[in-house]
Amino acid sequence: MLVAGSGPMDPHGQGDDLAAAAMSAAERGDMPETERLARRALVLAERVADGSRRDALCARALRPLGTAQRARGQYHEAEQTFRRALASASVGFGPESLEVAELHNDLGMTYKYVGRFPEADDAYGRARAILEALPGTDPEDLAALFHNLGGLAHARGDFEAAEPLARRAIEIRSQALGERAPATLLDRSAHAAILFGLGRVDEAETSIRDLLGDLEAALGIDHPEVAVALNNLAAILQARGELTEAEALFRRVIAIRESQLGEDAPLLAVPLNNLATVLERQGQAGDAAALYDRAAQLLESSVDDEHPNLVAVRRNAARLGAYRPTTPLTSDSASHDS
Numbered sequence: 001m002l003v004a005g006s007g008p009m010d011p012h013g014q015g016d017d018l019a020a021a022a023m024s025a026a027e028r029g030d031m032p033e034t035e036r037l038a039r040r041a042l043v044l045a046e047r048v049a050d051g052s053r054r055d056a057l058c059a060r061a062l063r064p065l066g067t068a069q070r071a072r073g074q075y076h077e078a079e080q081t082f083r084r085a086l087a088s089a090s091v092g093f094g095p096e097s098l099e100v101a102e103l104h105n106d107l108g109m110t111y112k113y114v115g116r117f118p119e120a121d122d123a124y125g126r127a128r129a130i131l132e133a134l135p136g137t138d139p140e141d142l143a144a145l146f147h148n149l150g151g152l153a154h155a156r157g158d159f160e161a162a163e164p165l166a167r168r169a170i171e172i173r174s175q176a177l178g179e180r181a182p183a184t185l186l187d188r189s190a191h192a193a194i195l196f197g198l199g200r201v202d203e204a205e206t207s208i209r210d211l212l213g214d215l216e217a218a219l220g221i222d223h224p225e226v227a228v229a230l231n232n233l234a235a236i237l238q239a240r241g242e243l244t245e246a247e248a249l250f251r252r253v254i255a256i257r258e259s260q261l262g263e264d265a266p267l268l269a270v271p272l273n274n275l276a277t278v279l280e281r282q283g284q285a286g287d288a289a290a291l292y293d294r295a296a297q298l299l300e301s302s303v304d305d306e307h308p309n310l311v312a313v314r315r316n317a318a319r320l321g322a323y324r325p326t327t328p329l330t331s332d333s334a335s336h337d338s
Contacts (some may be wrong), residue, residue: 015044015057024063029224031068031262049309052303056092059085059099066106071224073266073302075114082106098141101130105148112152113266115307120152140183142174147187150194157308159197182218185211189229196236208233224267227256229272243278250275266302269295273313285320292317 012284018041025033038061045057062085069078086103093099128145131137150166153159170191173184188211195204212229219225234249253271261267276291292313299310 015041015048016060018044019057019060019064022061023067026064026067026071028072029072029219029222031261034124035062035068038062038068052092054092056087056099059089059092059103062088063103063106066110070106070110070113071265071267072261073113073154073264073298075110075116075266075302078110079107082110096130096133098130098134101127101134104130105145108126108152109148112148112155114302115155115304115310117152117156124149126154139172139176143169143176143183143187146172147190151190154190154194154197155308157197162194163191163198166194180214182215185215185218185224189215189232190226192229193232193235196232196239201239205233206237208236222256222259224257224260227253227260227271230256231274231317234271235274236279238274238278243282245276247275247282250278264298269298269309269313272298273316277316280316280320289317289320292320 018037020043022034022037025031025037038107041061042058042065045054045061048054048057058156066078066081066085069075084102085108086100089103090098091095097113104123104127108120108127111117111120111123120147124145127138128149131141132147146165146169150162150169153162155166166187169187170184173181173187177184188207192204192207192211195201195207208229212226212233215229216226230249231253234253236244237243237249238246242252254268254275257268257271272291272295276288276295279285279291280288294318295313296310300308303310
């Protein structure tokens with residue numbers, strides 16, 4: 001998570017404290033609490049008379065609100081929230097501030113999820129330029145950006161470009177925090193998905209199995225980032241033909257995401273697609289078709305028509321009745337907006 005710098009607060013610090021608590025809730029994966037706290041912080045921020053202080057507080061309240069909206073697949077709303085926060089942060093903190101870099105990063109993630117990759121490139125580029133120009137930039141902030149740049153290349157299917165970016169994030173974070181720190185484990189989880197995409201299956205499986213226990217201990221067994229790692233491990237097992245274990249893991253991923261985000265979250269589409277491919281290979285074509293249809297509907301309401309995941313789901317659905325081996329979708333970090 002790019003860490004916000006110190007800045008103006010309301011007279012009692014209530015709005016700032018609520019915004020900080022909202023970001024903490026987002027890190028825990030508790031999106032209802034994130035939104036509740038963020039909206040309370042925003043109400044207090046909008047009551048502040050001083051203009052620049054109000055803008056600073058609004059930016060801090062809006063950021064977790066946008067994070068919750070993005071996690072739920074409300075991408076249009078998240079984009080508008082982050083743009084509003086960016087405008088406020090540019091006034092309240094300055095156009096070259098860490099807070100502005102954070103919000104460009106957030107917009108980059110949002111654009112990635114909907115398949116607007118050139119806009120994501122531009123947003124990440126703006127964040128990187130600010131971070132590299134700031135004196136004393138926290139190494140974690142740069143690691144977070146490399147993580148997300150690797151995620152963008154992953155989303156495009158460009159695993160060759162993604163791998164060194166993801167590896168650089170691991171290197172920076174390991175040096176700053178240690179090899180077993182939760183943030184480093186998240187970097188490794190994303191890197192493992194890229195290794196799988198490169199066909200380095202043994203390396204990917206070893207990495208995920210090594211980090212999974214520590215990740216569950218650090219974040220909790222039902223954390224969204226644990227679901228990402230489980231999905232990627234299940235995809236590897238599926239590719240190996242270990243369908244029973246893969247099915248159980250995909251079902252666990254779906255259960256975690258439904259409990260955290262609701263049954264209509266677009267982030268369910270990847271594990272739904274993957275579970276469908278497992279069921280299809282086991283001869284359960286009817287059940288698979290229903291899951292493909294559900295995954296497609298979730299994506300069609302939230303991403304661009306050319307998004308690789310939507311294309312893959314539609315291709316899988318169209319294939320029913322003419323089976324050939326399928327490739328499950330791996331995920332880079334879904335909620336780790338670093």
